[in-house]
Amino acid sequence: MSTASRLPGIVTTDHVFQLPLDHTAPQGEQIEVYAREVVAATRAKDDLPWLVFLQGGPGGKAARPLGRDGWLERALDDYRVLLLDQRGTGRSTPATRQTLARRGGAAEQADYLTHFRADSIVRDAELIRRRLLGDDQRWSVLGQSFGGFCTLTYLSIAPEGLREAFITGGLSGLHSSADDVYRAAYPRVVRKNADHYARFPQDVEAVRRIAGHLASSPASLPGGGLLTVQAFQSLGMLLGTGSGSGSLHYLLEEAWVEGVHGPELSDTFLAGVQAKLSFAEGPLYAVLHESIYGQRSVDPAGTAWSAERVRKEFPEFDAEAALESGAPVLFTGEMIYPWMFDADPALRPLKETADLLAARTDWPDLYDPVRLAANEVPVAAAVYHDDMYVDTADSLETARAVRGLRTLITNEWEHDGLRVSGGKVLDRLIALVRGEA
Structure with a gap:
């Protein structure tokens, strides 16, 4: 059962989904994935488009909003936001020293954790989209840092689920070891x-x-x-x-x-x-x-x-x-x-x-360069000029490799620009996607 709460200016609703640990074995072991729906209090009854947020990390839970904080100030003008606790984090089935010990020895733990990369996170998001919106409705995605890596994976394996994509500090090198x-x-x-x-x-x-x-x-x-x-x-x-x-x-x-x-x-x-x-x-x-x-x-x-x-x-x-x-x-x-x-x-x-x-030497590929080159989803990405965490040269090369991707290149902010810009970074990306800038 979903539980709703009210905080200054927002209404939040808890969602918990039972999803396959291994998406290639959908009837096998199940894990829980938690997501928090956030909507502006004044628009709680409105039929709004959805924006799913993919947090940086890996292994980072979504932010816990106390109101219309940071980038939510801008997002909630237009969207109903879903803050996803990626598998293994936050209120999703946790993966820590305490819980992993129940899996057995190190080999069993390592095998379990192979299912916690971007490809599994994206497939979680796709199942959640279908359950919340239905098979035919698309949503938007906002990926920060590692969440941007996940967004590139999303555009590679399930672009049919996306109406638009925003990436901040997360254009990884498609061919970088x-x-x-x-x-x-x-x-x-x-x-x-x-x-x-x-x-x-x-x-x-x-x-x-x-x-x-x-x-x-x-x-x-x-x-x-x-x-x-x-x-x-x-x-x-x-x-x-x-x-x-x-x-x-x-x-x-x-x-x-x-x-x-x-x-x-x-x-x-x-x-x-x-x-x-x-x-x-x-x-x-x-x-x-x-x-x-x-x-x-x-x-x-x-x-x-x-x-x-x-x-x-x-x-x-x-x-x-x-x-x-x-x-x-x-x-x-x-x-x-x-x-x-x-x-x-x-x-x-x-x-x-x-x-x-x-x-481990058998990690599946996370990006499909051919599919990205034929991309039809509107995409805008913020690239921070001297980002310490993500290489600018890699980001710009990837931007050129994704058809139709538009970039905001700036040294006004560092890697955390989405969080600290008061919604300005997101606002500019929305304008780029809509052809307003």
Whole structure:
């Protein structure tokens, strides 16, 4: 039974769907997928077109709106929105260290998780569309980041379900291997470090001091994790968002207190780091991260911990060498490394499972270049000029490969432009799709 709730300016309705774990075996094991319908309070009875939102990630649940927040302010003018908790996340059947243990050993867990990529998410969406709208009614899709990757998969395998598509920061390379992705990513992260240190030059020494301390004395985090130099460097994930550089700076500001035996890392700092680095709320992000690039026609050898291997080609990220030479210690970016499965209690039980997924060599292709070249669905995509998470060159190449796709290329916002622009990014994309811009 659907449950409706009211929040300022909106009405939300809960939907839970029983869907196949494996869409090639529709009568087999079933999982639950949750979605939250959101409509403007003043239009709750109106017959509105539907817009399904595909969240970034992988492994990210949809946002929990408290009203006409962010991009919803614009979307709810025209649409009835469906916020999908992609399989394994949020209120959908969860996939965590606690629930995956019930599947059996690492091999069984890895086999189960092969059904949690973009192709399965799209097929979930298609079944949900038919149940909510009927077989003949199309809906619109908005994909943010990884949700944009999913949208390209949607256009590849089920474009008949779509009336239009919007993509923000999520035009992935159709033919890019995981190694290609990270070879392009590390230089972008170097630039984001340079931008951060230019904005906050005092952080050069602050970071060196913390890294030097951790090199000899790794710290325990409040949740039981271990803060090593490498873990500290991974705070660079923040540098790809509009406010991330400032947030990192303010975190560093409160790193030290004077304890009984002299300076020590403060509880405030360690709690802040814990909040940024723990995968307890989204373990699938770490477990499945590299697999989102796996396509057997592109990467027949599998992803094989690509970010870790490719990092060796970029010695400027070697913190030990930087400390010895007096150079700035560089943060890393959106990379998942094997050591994270030792450092984070939420990931430790999934270490062998992640290793098996990294070794997998038979990932089905996610994109159909031929079908995309013949695309008939109106598509508009926001490409952020120096996006730290998604390579701009890949995005523009993909934009050219999808027939009729129109782009908004901007440096006004970072990767989180959809969330922080107050609906401006979505408004521009809607105008592009409608031929109004």
